Amino acid sequence: MEEWLGELVTFFVQLLLVALVVMGAIALGSRGQKSEGREQLQIVDLGQRQRRLRARLVQAMSPKRRRGLWPFKRSSDETKAAGQGDDSRSTAWVLDFHGNLKASGVDRLAREVSLLIDTAREGDDVIVRIESPGGVVHAYGQAAAELDRLNAAGLNTTVCVDKVAASGGYLMACNAKRIIVAPFAVIGSIGVVAQVPNVHRLLKRHDIDVELFTAGRYKRTVTVLGENTDEGRDKLQQDLENIHERFKSYVAERRTHVDIEAVSTGEVWYGEEAVAKGLADEVATSEAYLAQVMSERRVFSVKLSSVPTLAQRLGFSSSAVVDKALDRVEERLDASRWEHR
Structure with missing residues (x-):
């Protein structure tokens, strides 16, 4: 019995030592990766993805003897509609901004905007999908200024809001030439x-x-x-x-037709109310709007993201977890103003 207990204690001591070595290696690796600040650029052809998924759906609905053939046999009209090989069409570039109270994604947004300004051609549009309840003034002031750079570069900008663009979120949205909101999107809080x-x-x-x-x-x-x-x-x-x-x-x-005194009370409005107040231009979801755009031009989603460190991939980044939890609590407290209106 004593020999068995000794072996068990030895096993757990060895397990503890291995765990300490692994965590030390993770910490060192995380420091090295953090200093490099590596990023990756994700580009998705939304139109092509939609056509590919549609082909799979149609294939699933086809009789068994025709399955596997339809996606490879297209009429000339279908090919033309898909825009294959047509590089002359203008392009719509899609950016996403999910903001917390600190607008911690503003630096990434700034670099994405710089990429589009350097890459986009005359006639191209930029569509920004915003979801943000607002937050600290200086961070959202910078985020709004980054979107304003698109206007200065002569690019047509459209903002889509499916859920919320309030306070600092609306400060960003008002830079667009056109604002499209979902029926129950929360808008305003000026x-x-x-x-x-x-x-x-x-x-x-x-x-x-x-x-x-x-x-x-x-x-x-x-x-x-x-x-x-x-x-x-x-x-x-x-x-x-x-x-x-x-x-x-x-x-x-930026919204010259708005009665600014009437809408700057700190209140929020939904969908059609926001359009009636002049805070938005059209009621539609971003998915519906993008479907319309994809029928007319090429649409690319662009996103810069940090390459996760080994510690982050394994879930050992405790500070990031704590920060995210605190942000979530603060956002929930702020959002309670309109969620139960």
């Missing part, structure tokens, strides 16, 4: 919000002092730990109003 918890009274009850030193009258207006003043609160409110005015001006310059 407003600014700041929420700061304060535990000063709790600390005071426990005789805990917090010393704050600043150089500059308004270096800190309200704080989490210290005692806030009316002057600090007024200054924060003034800052929020200033940002709100800039937000309104930005939208008004």
